[in-house]
Amino acid sequence: MSQQPTPPPMPSPIRLVLTLALIAMLSGVTVVFAYQITLEPIARNHRLALERAVFEVLPGAVDRANFLVEGDSLTALPDDEGDRANVYAGYADDGTLVGVAMEGSARGYADNVRVLYGYSLEDECIIGFTVLQSSETPGLGEKIGSDPAFLANFECLDVRLNDAGTDLANPIRTVGPGEESEPWEIDGIAGATVSSQAVGRALRESASRKIPVIRDHAQLLTEERN
Amino acid sequence: MQPDSLSFIFLNAFLINNFVLALFLGLCPFVGVSQKLETAVPMGIAVIVVMFVASVCAYAINLVLVRFGIEYLRLISYIAVIASAVQLVEMTIKKFSPTLFRMLGIYLPLITTNCAILGMALFQTFNDYSFGQSLIYSLGAGAGFTLALTLMAGLREKLQLANLPDSATAAAISFMLAGLLSLTFMGFAGLGS
Amino acid sequence: MAPVSNGEDTPRFDNLTSGVWRENPVFITLLGLCPSLAVSNTAVNSLAMGLASAFVLLGSTFLISLLRNAIPKQVRIASYIIIIATFVTVVDYAIHAISLELYNALGAFIQLIVVNCMILGRCEAHASKNRLPKAMVNALGTGAGFTLALFMVGSIREILGFGTFFGVSLFGAGFQTWAIFILPPGGFIVLSLWLLLFSYIERRRAANTGHIAGGAHAT
Numbered sequence: 001m002s003q004q005p006t007p008p009p010m011p012s013p014i015r016l017v018l019t020l021a022l023i024a025m026l027s028g029v030t031v032v033f034a035y036q037i038t039l040e041p042i043a044r045n046h047r048l049a050l051e052r053a054v055f056e057v058l059p060g061a062v063d064r065a066n067f068l069v070e071g072d073s074l075t076a077l078p079d080d081e082g083d084r085a086n087v088y089a090g091y092a093d094d095g096t097l098v099g100v101a102m103e104g105s106a107r108g109y110a111d112n113v114r115v116l117y118g119y120s121l122e123d124e125c126i127i128g129f130t131v132l133q134s135s136e137t138p139g140l141g142e143k144i145g146s147d148p149a150f151l152a153n154f155e156c157l158d159v160r161l162n163d164a165g166t167d168l169a170n171p172i173r174t175v176g177p178g179e180e181s182e183p184w185e186i187d188g189i190a191g192a193t194v195s196s197q198a199v200g201r202a203l204r205e206s207a208s209r210k211i212p213v214i215r216d217h218a219q220l221l222t223e224e225r226n
Numbered sequence: 227m228q229p230d231s232l233s234f235i236f237l238n239a240f241l242i243n244n245f246v247l248a249l250f251l252g253l254c255p256f257v258g259v260s261q262k263l264e265t266a267v268p269m270g271i272a273v274i275v276v277m278f279v280a281s282v283c284a285y286a287i288n289l290v291l292v293r294f295g296i297e298y299l300r301l302i303s304y305i306a307v308i309a310s311a312v313q314l315v316e317m318t319i320k321k322f323s324p325t326l327f328r329m330l331g332i333y334l335p336l337i338t339t340n341c342a343i344l345g346m347a348l349f350q351t352f353n354d355y356s357f358g359q360s361l362i363y364s365l366g367a368g369a370g371f372t373l374a375l376t377l378m379a380g381l382r383e384k385l386q387l388a389n390l391p392d393s394a395t396a397a398a399i400s401f402m403l404a405g406l407l408s409l410t411f412m413g414f415a416g417l418g419s
Numbered sequence: 420m421a422p423v424s425n426g427e428d429t430p431r432f433d434n435l436t437s438g439v440w441r442e443n444p445v446f447i448t449l450l451g452l453c454p455s456l457a458v459s460n461t462a463v464n465s466l467a468m469g470l471a472s473a474f475v476l477l478g479s480t481f482l483i484s485l486l487r488n489a490i491p492k493q494v495r496i497a498s499y500i501i502i503i504a505t506f507v508t509v510v511d512y513a514i515h516a517i518s519l520e521l522y523n524a525l526g527a528f529i530q531l532i533v534v535n536c537m538i539l540g541r542c543e544a545h546a547s548k549n550r551l552p553k554a555m556v557n558a559l560g561t562g563a564g565f566t567l568a569l570f571m572v573g574s575i576r577e578i579l580g581f582g583t584f585f586g587v588s589l590f591g592a593g594f595q596t597w598a599i600f601i602l603p604p605g606g607f608i609v610l611s612l613w614l615l616l617f618s619y620i621e622r623r624r625a626a627n628t629g630h631i632a633g634g635a636h637a638t
């Protein structure tokens with residue numbers, strides 16, 4: 001209504017503070033309540049997503065265990081601490097070790113590209129690869145996750161260690177499409193050069209840091225399920 | 227350039243992932259205050275100042291939240307603190323520089339509900355930036371916002387003279403221009419890699 | 420303008436439909452664009468974003484309309500923001516629990532619903548002045564209009580950019596997708612085209628009824 005001769009008197013500051021405090025408290029309780037209810041389903045979603053990715057890069061694996069590589073040490077983590085782990089061992093249904101899944105990341109075209117790859121200790125090569133997160137250009141850089149010819153690079157990408165066991169014998173390299181001549185080279189995708197190179201860098205950096213540690217402690221990985 | 231180097235973080239927020247043109251943040255002032263260059267520039271400066279203050283506040287709050295394990299209150303505390311920070315900036319400017327206040331004054335309240343500020347605070351938290359990185363990120367984001375706003379204002383000043391169909395309202399044409407600007411900014415992707 | 424607070428407390432059908440079409444928050448009043456355009460690159464994402472925003476709008480309208488006489492005028496904006504932020508946090512956790520894939524696709528933009536000017540605007544202009552039933556009906560209409568608008572932008576972007584609709588392939592393998600429509604420029608361009616269409620329709624209708632179209636056209 002338009003006639004407002006005198007504005008209503010200012011309520012006391014105490015009333016203002018009390019109202020705000022009451023609303024804030026109510027909101028706090030609601031949020032905590034929602035947090036408690038969703039805690040369990042969220043943790044389950046994360047676990048399922050992680051397992052799906054791990055089993056994808058380690059063909060034949062049906063079970064996983066969490067490990068953490070820190071400096072030169074490899075430690076086993078409990079099953080529910082998948083978030084903290086950076087190395088996941090995958091086991092076949094008879095309990096034998098299929099391989100190890102590890103994360104790598106490198107700067108792509110638009111943002112960081114996070115990848116997960118499977119490493120077979122037996123064959124000393126990378127046997128699987130999937131993109132966890134990327135915002136590469138759809139139709140171009142995005143192909144690193146779907147292009148069949150590119151994914152064929154990871155049927156067995158050579159990551160043997162040097163004689164001293166401290167680093168890769170032959171660092172992984174991304175070369176132009178169709179130029180691959182060595183087993184440690186990745187055939188890039190035409191039109192997605194930067195993204196293909198990012199994948200190569202992510203794998204090289206992560207593999208040369210983690211694989212020596214993993215081979216040093218290979219005992220721990222096989223013991224975990226025996 | 228390393229992905230976490232300061233120069234790259236600045237470049238990323240400034241051009242590659244420009245807040246307005248790539249992330250769609252801060253569209254309301256982008257469309258509302260971009261009619262004239264003379265209003266666009268002060269608005270941009272105000273956003274840079276507020277972003278910088280908000281970045282410091284958000285970093286401090288996040289430390290407290292993580293320390294006590296109450297991250298679920300993050301959103302509520304961020305929005306409350308940003309709103310108060312804007313008020314504080316407003317009062318400080320008013321006290322120490324009335325000239326500056328006359329220039330920026332009317333834009334400051336608008337900024338409280340500007341998604342770019344809260345977006346910046348959330349992104350810096352999600353990216354686990356250190357204190358220095360957060361500050362550089364906020365400066366880059368603010369500068370990127372100012373750049374987009376200024377470019378847009380320049381274009382719209384020219385547009386006044388153009389002969390457009392009757393149905394082409396200011397908003398529709400602005401978004402079309404924003405789309406073309408955004409397309410140009412995509413050329414910055416891959417910079418520094 | 421909206422027939423806000425005209426003394427009638429009974430909700431009318433008009434309250435519901437005005438938010439959907441005549442005062443559509445996205446196409447007509449241009450509110451709440453920021454957190455919404457960014458994730459409208461597929462039909463599913465835009466629908467989820469629209470529904471999440473609509474839920475927050477309904478929840479906050481409910482509480483604010485209920486408490487409208489208890490909240491002093493001086494602290495009303497602060498109270499509204501706290502209430503909205505609460506509902507947004509709840510929605511954020513709910514989406515996270517329902518689907519991780521959706522949560523990753525929407526990212527930080529769920530939390531950014533809190534600064535959606537459409538919600539605060541509705542709360543301030545309508546919920547704080549009207550009784551519960553009327554405020555709820557208005558919020559329902561606005562929420563539906565918002566969801567519809569996002570869905571219209573999102574479906575066009577998905578159909579042209581991916582050649583799919585809700586993930587179902589439409590054109591067969593030979594279709595060359597227009598990647599630009601999934602990228603940020605596509606969002607701006609599709610929205611701009613919808614705005615052009617809306618203003619064209621509006622002008623045609625105004626011309627037919629002999630009225631001059633409301634609102635000065637600035638250019």
